[in-house]
């Protein structure tokens with residue numbers, strides 16, 4: 541490592557330290573700050589997630605980070621994302637369920653941002669005590685997500701890897717908030733209205749947590 545790289549590293553460590561102190565001060569003042577990590581890959585074409593985000597757009601203590609918009613090339617700014625996490629008490633992952641999982645951009649965020657020495661491992665306790673909620677929408681109906689249903693497993697069972705991620709990061713895992721049958725294959729307005737009203741109900745649950 542040359543001198544310039546060493547200086548950059550030192551500055552980065554100092555900056556992270558200052559941000560941490562700032563986050564702790566905010567917390568001691570009792571201000572609960574919430575962060576939504578939005579993992580929809582194409583919000584323009586979305587109905588469900590777009591409605592949820594729209595409903596939550598004017599909440600002062602909630603920051604919504606739209607990953608696909610911030611990082612269309614998947615080149616996540618790890619420092620900025622970690623700073624946003626440090627400043628938050630409640631973290632909500634918001635995404636459409638893709639193949640029983642998070643979307644690729646959200647997986648990229650997890651892989652890059654929850655790094656060794658930050659989220660886990662030696663000195664990696666920066667997320668300790670923060671709350672983690674999963675908020676997702678599914679195309680499949682709720683009754684498919686159970687033993688004997690055509691998706692065999694419950695949402696909670698399918699979300700175990702994220703639950704364990706929270707455990708490893710010493711976060712409080714707060715579980716799943718979800719809406720099902722959120723896909724419409726026809727231009728039928730009635731079905732769309734149903735999706736919108738379920739998305740609004742999901743947003744209300746999030747408002748109750750954040751507010």
Ligand SMILES: Cc1cc2nc3c(=O)[nH]c(=O)nc-3n(C[C@H](O)[C@H](O)[C@H](O)COP(=O)(O)O)c2cc1C
Pocket residue numbers: 580585586587588589590635636637638639640641677678679680681722723
């Ligand atoms: C690539 C892909 C994978 C999907 N996988 C699932 C799935 O595993 N289970 C499910 O119930 N729906 C699945 N869906 C449907 C989406 O979850 C559904 O379209 C989405 O939640 C609707 O939200 P939106 O209007 O915000 O896009 C999938 C959709 C796509 C495009």
